């Protein structure tokens with residue numbers, strides 16, 4: 001457990017950086033232009049080739065083939081120290097029509113800080129002062145180039161603290177996170193970065209400096225509308241923060257626990273989760289004397305509370321209670337302290353890479369379990385994992401990690417894996433974490449059409465020459481090429497990694513979705529359901545009667561069996577307890593695709609007689625996706641027949657959960 005919330009202090013001040021000389025310049029900017037720029041920036045104009053190469057990329061490992069599609073090499077880099085210098089830079093850029101690309105620490109991975117058309121990279125890290133701290137209004141005015149870690153150090157000296165920060169806080173800058181958008185540590189309690197910005201000073205591409213509260217225009221927009229030169233941030237009093245760490249044997253138990261902890265106790269400061277494949281990778285990278293604390297294939301949850309000892313203890317009690325009910329294991333203070341300190345190093349698993357391909361996405365919390373399940377299924381043979389933060393009562397932000405080796409000839413194919421987490425999240429109602437270059441064609445989803453319309457109008461007005469970070473947010477052909485290309489990359493990746501075994505289902509799936517074949521399959525599936533029973537209460541006797549001679553369910557093509565591996569319909573009836581829920585899930589997972597679920601009786605649907613029982617999981621679709629609910633206590637054998645007829649109709653119409661996920665949608669018509 002943890003008694004202080006301070007970040008490690010790297011404290012490398014921008015003023016410590018090395019001075020560069022213009023004499024060695026290899027600029028493609030024409031000579032006289034270069035000297036004009038040198039007049040503004042002196043030895044803070046950098047043209048050394050190795051520096052420019054470093055600033056032609058961000059934290060992502062970019063395959064060289066993607067680099068062929070654009071000019072990522074800047075012509076020069078400048079390091080402004082004042083807003084006036086940024087104004088002069090824009091004047092220079094406008095008169096020579098040279099792109100200007102603002103940059104913080106380059107820790108974003110979607111290309112926002114990478115030049116697309118060469119130009120001048122503007123390294124903001126020399127503007128790293130804390131200008132004022134106001135304890136009354138609980139705000140701090142800072143320059144954009146200071147890192148979150150350094151700002152927290154300064155705030156702590158005034159008895160104040162950050163309300164939220166990214167897990168890249170040790171290097172990421174304030175301006176970078178504001179311009180990139182997102183949420184992270186502390187967002188569960190205090191909102192995302194936009195919620196914490198009070199005011200911005202921005203130098204617009206037309207050279208004017210403005211002070212604005214219009215976060216809709218200047219947050220998240222990757223510097224396409226100007227360079228942020230001052231930020232007024234909300235801050236909070238410095239309070240002790242302590243964490244508790246628990247692990248669960250199944251993903252869905254962890255998701256239950258997350259929801260329960262938020263519902264039953266005080267709102268935690270932050271909650272970080274690690275899915276079980278990620279924990280396994282972490283174990284492989286654990287080269288230390290201490291034994292690895294978590295069992296194989298366990299998911300890990302860190303919950304941090306802030307406040308007085310009583311408030312924290314109250315939170316911990318709720319976590320322990322929830323854990324006891326959901327088969328969680330609570331770890332000791334040492335593990336909690338270690339996990340808390342490790343929150344800044346989620347990418348440590350890179351050392352077993354050697355390359356780490358990373359993707360990021362937002363998703364609704366209610367679909368987190370489905371996302372984790374899909375990820376584990378689709379990435380079963382990959383060295384991959386997910387970790388993330390619960391960032392609001394309804395949403396999570398997740399990072400997907402894939403271990404690779406960029407020295408391999410076909411690394412380009414693996415790079416496409418960075419989109420996998422986003423693809424899965426999107427399937428379950430999620431959206432991209434930012435637009436950058438690679439996801440620019442998802443800008444309407446990310447911003448919403450209204451906000452995007454405002455941003456576009458402002459861009460046309462403020463930057464008609466498109467010099468401020470061109471090719472971001474409003475990029476068209478490159479993301480389109482990547483969008484099409486990435487399907488081929490996925491195919492190629494699977495072919496190389498898994499042979500035809502994983503490729504074959506792709507054309508098969510396509511074939512199965514061709515209308516005549518799809519209808520034929522639906523017809524076949526609707527008329528030959530093979531149920532497996534999971535009877536937990538008395539109504540299963542009525543189920544048995546339904547298959548016997550009097551009601552004769554077999555006349556509908558149904559064949560009741562006892563092995564889940566041969567069946568495609570799961571019957572759940574009776575009281576589903578927390579103890580039995582994992583078994584139900586396991587049976588469901590053992591069934592082959594396609595699969596459907598019917599829930600019989602009042603007990604399964606709502607608890608029935610035991611509606612307020614402490615140990616019930618109702619309704620069962622928290623555990624398996626139920627297609628038909630049949631109420632009644634007991635449901636009669638004729639009701640079992642009726643449930644099957646309803647299921648038949650749903651299968652023919654393609655509206656069962658499985659079909660909605662795996663089939664293209666076009667209802668064939670429900671039989672009345």
Ligand SMILES: Cc1cc2nc3c(=O)[nH]c(=O)nc-3n(C[C@H](O)[C@H](O)[C@H](O)COP(=O)(O)OP(=O)(O)OC[C@H]3O[C@@H](n4cnc5c(N)ncnc54)[C@H](O)[C@@H]3O)c2cc1C
Pocket residue numbers: 058059101102103104105106107108109111112113124144165166167168171172173174175176177178179180181182183184185222223224226227228229344346347469472
């Ligand atoms: C280990 C790790 C953990 C991370 N954790 C999180 C997390 O928890 N939450 C999260 O949201 N993200 C996270 N990220 C992504 C990234 O770190 C953040 O988005 C980060 O805040 C970007 O800051 P930066 O200073 O590196 O900006 P950069 O990457 O340099 O720039 C980001 C964008 O902002 C623009 N920009 C930079 N400075 C300015 C300025 N002054 N004015 C205008 N535009 C500007 C750039 O042009 C670019 O488009 C993580 C990344 C890593 C590597």
Ligand code: SF4
Pocket residue numbers: 536537538539540573574575600601602603604608609632633634635
């Ligand atoms: S719904 Fe009624 S019949 Fe079915 S298990 Fe519950 S009490 Fe028994």
